[in-house]
Amino acid sequence: MPPTFEKSLVASQEKFKSPQEELAYLRERVREKEHALENREPLERERVARREVAVYAEQHPATVLHEEVVMPEYESVRHALALESEEHDVQIDELLRIVSERGIRNALSVVARMKNVHLEDDLHRALVRYIAEGLPEKGLPPAYQVNRALHLVLFEIHPQAYNGRGENEQHKKLAEVLASSEQLYAGLLPLIGRNEGFALEIAVPEGTEEATLYLSIPRTRQALAERLIASVFPNAHIEEARGDYNIFNYKGEHAVAYATLKQHPAFPLKTYDQFEHDPLNVLLASFSKIAKHGEGAAVQIVVGNEGDRYNAHYKKMMRELEKGRHVSDALSVSETAFGDAVHDFTEAIFFSKQKEEKKERELRRGSDQVATEEIGRKIGSRIVPVNIRIVASAATKKRAVELVDNLVAPFNQFDDARGNRLLFTHVSFWSKTSFLRDFTYRLFNNATACPLSLAELTAMFHFTAERVTTSRELKRAHAKQSPAPVEMAHDGITVGINRYGATETPVLFGAQDRLRHAYVIGQTGTGKTGLIKNMIMQDMKNGEGVAFIDPHGNDIEDILAMVPPERAQDVIYFDPAYTARPMGLNMLEYDTNRPEMKTFVIDEVYGIFRKLYADIPEAFGPMFEQYYRNAVQLVLEDPASGNTFLEIPRVFADTSFRNLKLSRCKNPIIVQFWKKIAEAAGGDPALENIAPYITSKFDAFLTNDIMRPIVAQEHSAFNFRDIMDGKKIFIANLSKGRLGDRNMSLLGLVLVSKFLQAAFSRVDPVRSQKVQVSGGMYNETHLTSNGVNTRGGNLPTFYLYIDEFQNFATPSIGTILSEARKYKLALTVAHQFIAQLSEDIRDAVIGNVGTKFSFRIGTTDAEFLEKQFSPIFTAYDLENLPNRHACASLLVDGVPAQPFTLRTTDLPHMDYARVDAIKELSHTQYGRAREEIEEEIRTKFRETPD
Template sequence: YKEFESDTLNALTNALSKLNDATEGGGIQFVLRPANDRWQKRGQLIASAMKSGKFSDDSLAQGVMKGLGGLLIPSLANTKADDKAKSEFKPLTPSQEKVLQLIAEKASKPGFEMVTRVVTAAPTSEEAKISLNNILSSFNQYTSDTNRFTIAKLPETEVLKQFIFRLFSLGKPDVFSTEEVTTLWHLPTPRLETPNIRWLRAKRLPAPSNLPKEGITLGKTVYRGMENIVKIKDDDRRRHIYCIGKTGTGKTTWMQNLAYQDIMEGKGVCVVDPHGDMTDWLLQRIPKERIDDVIYFYPPDLDRPMGLNMLEAKAPNQKQEAVAQMISIFYKLFDPTGTNQIIGPMFEHYMRNAMLALMADDEAGATLVEIPRMFTDPEFRKQKLAQVADPVVKQFWLQEYAQSQRGQQSADMLSYVISKIGRFISNDMMRNIVGQTKSAFDIREVMDDGKILLINLAKGLTGDLNSNLLGFILVSKIQMAALSRADIPENERKDFYLYIDEFQNVTTDSIATILSEARKYKLNLIMAHQFVTQLDEKIREAVLGNAGTMISFTIGPNDTEVMGKQFAPEVTANDLINIENRQAYVKLLIDGAVSKPFNLIALPPMGIARPKVGTALRKLSRLKFGRDKRIVESEIARRNQLFRQNEESDLNSPRPENMR
């Protein structure tokens, strides 16, 4: 190869690339094995004889020493020790000097016995012969004064047998040095000009030898022709699964398959879907024995809205937790970067006391819809304060708030609260959902009874902000329900699997609590999203620090700095960017220990779609858990003299400095 100006592999691969993909096939096979050192000794013997001038001038033309394989060597067949004419010393000619040098170079390197085969297949014999000749002609590049290939035609059945079983031919095979073998074949380099070569875009890594044999299937791994199914045990799932990947890389299908397996195994499942495709896909695959377990939450169903009340709590500690979660939700919705420029301590202070005062009335219940009336309706406020036992809350309303009514501050605060709450309660769809005092389903019951809760928050129909609010409320209620399981023994707590796609849109800073504490309450998270930059630093550290199993489909260049550290040193940034669609790198938790990264191939969509089943389940769920719109609106109207005014957006609403 050192004597060639271009890569010799080009000619061979170019010849193969000319085959018709649809009707023709072809292959070049090199079968080799290490040769013993007898060929080197023979080469040294020949070189010694040539140096002593024991060959006639025409000896180079007499034959080839086949044991040296392809290299033209003077034959010793006619040399006789007693032939005085041959034994006389004669100076070497330039051509003999060249041959002597080549013999010495070749004999100084390790050798391999090698057989080269070419086979082709085509619809007709003539086409197969044409393809064969095209490939054979690519070997002409190796022909020179001292090297050449000769073609040996064998019966078709014999050739196929030798090709299939990679056999050595009968007789003495040719011997090639390591440099000659490299010239014939080597791994393609980027400089190779042949089209249609399938390049390995990312590194392939072997799976650990202790892959679990039980649990749900994450996918499969293929390494050097060996295929293994990748499973994860239930106990390891309690340490949660984190998945990242750009859109279109296969992570949604992967999540669907996991949720489908959990449903088929009778487990409790909740899927929070911001797009709607996953929940619709799962609805069509619900087995008949689990039809009664399904709850399908679909906000755009205006005729039969399902209630979802964040302020629904009985015990004092639950009320405090619900309020804290609601405050965190407001921060995430309106001030996600934590600048305190949009909402701040004053807003939090007023909102907390308003919600706690409303929640003190257990009989009437409390919702977000009543919050404005706490600031605008003195009679309503008086009725609610009569139920308040908390002295701190009472003091706020009777003293602090009363004093704040002087001047412009009261109007400013009212406008500020309305600008945040009003956008939800003035929306018919949202008001009829968050304005119901009793939620359509009990999250704790869903978890304990192992039901299937499918949350379709399709943003195109629900709206971004509305979708995020409902997602925040649902995830927060699930967290509170999980923590409330402290009232039953751990061995009685059923595993419940929470799937959240685009989880950055529906999780607050309390995700750290879920990840660290929820394991003992058997709330198991499967979280997915697209970019690391979607997570603020606190949530990112909580996720990366607590997720037991980590999966990375194709990611963008900006994410490699963070994710590269998680998969280093086995996986590089280039690997994370270039891994093929539907493939991922995974660090799998196995019996509590994290494995080294290895390749994972996502499986095709599981189950059989039954659209009629999906349609029937939608109707059944809305009848069981939804309520007639007219009844809901009538109840809300009775409880509230709705405050109506033109609400402005956050950016345009008044924002006095003393309200921060």
């Protein structure tokens, strides 16, 4: 007996002599609990009432009722027989009359004798509301007003129909859809306790023809469950089913079947990722055979929660298989520590046979590999115990059984030849009442539990089906079309054509709006590179300064073929793989008149190497950073004695070179570090031990025959500030296939860093016309802090295009995106999917880029970007765009315009005959003979500069 009742009844030593005393006692118990919950929601008070009724119902009538009012056993049977054939509402009314006249416990005894679990559930809900609402003892309202369940909430879920965009339906790939249901189930499990569960149901109630999907969960978790469902299926229609559905023909017969696993439950059924077509459609088709009147049926899956019990146990079995144990032995391994002890004791007894058994295990290992793989697949997702029940009702027993068999058949599709299969057992007459009660109350029964993984469960039941009807054809809507904004710019470059109805409108991208940058995203082959090439072509034709960094090299030929003949001299074609005349790219080069730029260079190079070796972040700890920064600062202190990538390892390896650098260093902190700390350290921190740790990051590039002649040159082949101010055309062919991934990334990162460094210099105060750089001179235009040329008007805007820019993105890009107008550098960045970007770069792009073009993208990206294009476009639209079509969110006069669709324009005629001549001209003008460069490098190592 629960403490609350035991304390009260023992203290009084009295039993209830009338229903009024019984009811008064229960109300007092509820009132006491409610007193502490005065400020709570009504739901809390109802929970108290429900709990008190449930506890009281567990008491035997003789323990709480006076002998004068206890209903004899035969009288309970008589009441049950008298009520069984009446209509549903009349039955509930009669049960409530018994509550009023004879008491609650007697009514519970009657409904139990009726063996009608649906009525028992209705009575329980009515009693909870009866007490919680404080209704009068007599004159109860009709039963249908009080027959709501309070301990469970039942949701009706109507998934997307996918039958056309006119109904705002959407379609996702099957695996993505079903994965969402698995995610939902995983999210529901933490909401239920070990003794609770949730139920998944497909039902065709009597009197209807449509199959409805249901989810039942404890009402106390209702708010959390609703938020979870809405987050996983935001486009599904979800509503609470205020009244429970009813599949039963009250004058008919009922049939029940339950599922068990044929093989050991450690072996899996088919999971959703093994289906090409939605398996739920087969089951839905079977429901179509149910007559509208007089028949009903349901499939119920009650999911329990056993934590990681099954996963841990089956992992243990798999480990035994991997050790070579026979399948039958491994499957019988105990789940408990005690069982392990017994197992160990048994092995000790039979120790003498182990050698022979080892040979036998070796022969069996191959055949047991299948079992290992299957169990591994089973434990690939969370395993939960489930009850699978199929219930049908019809006019005759034969028809009810036939309906059950029709619903059993679709489960054959989950049979796995190497794994497991479901076996369905028809419930006998003697057990049917108990099973029907479990079905009505949605109770979990351990005796018929099937441990299933969430992936198996998802295949059987999910809330978003590929089709919700049995139709073989699925109509998929095309992406929505939207007109271009009326306020669109009237000048600028053309980025596409907007087609809306019979109207075609050129989409123009204004020069000032381009300074807020453009972001292009799209899967391979969707048209994003075509858009970029079209923009570059127009910029070149308009005489603008342009740079294009291509990590693939596939589009270089097209761009060079579109260079206007009069601009051939403006082209700088940087092709690192062309080894005959390498072009120098010195990442340590800086303006010696601006010593503060040394810090920028040091930080940028450090950031570059952190990105290059992002897979081993532990390699860039405090020790690495300390030695790296002091080494680079020492090199930068005296550019005349060597100021390239090559000098950094020399500082560590060549004592005489380091001493030369130290003798010319004017920074006492750097000198102190090398003299007092680095050279004086012993043991593990000794310089000879630290040196390989640092230099190993650089040697991979310096020993490479392609990279060494580029990064070891003292002077870069081109000045990036001249490129920007002189409106040059800079084309970088960083073909990953020819350079390798890491070399491509290094060069691209350095190029981006150099352009950003040059852009930052555009906000300098007015200075002299000639500027000294580390290793040379270059012209600089006089500027004000607003980017205005004090000797000749505004600075020209420079357009930098970066394809697959996730390879070259550093935190500096976030700076240029947020401070664009100062630098007159307009970025257009493109890539394939958002996961390629780090969180800080992603936030900088989404938060600061003014214009966005989204070609067809995947589901994850579409859901993320949906809010950037809402309310005009949904994630479905972003996922289903045809090739060369994009959703655009365009900046117009500094203000975001309403999103719209566009189609990219065709590229103009390309003159490939001039491409080789343009390349040769660039190689001759900016490249150097390889032999000359290699000789300079050899000279550096033969003697230390004076």
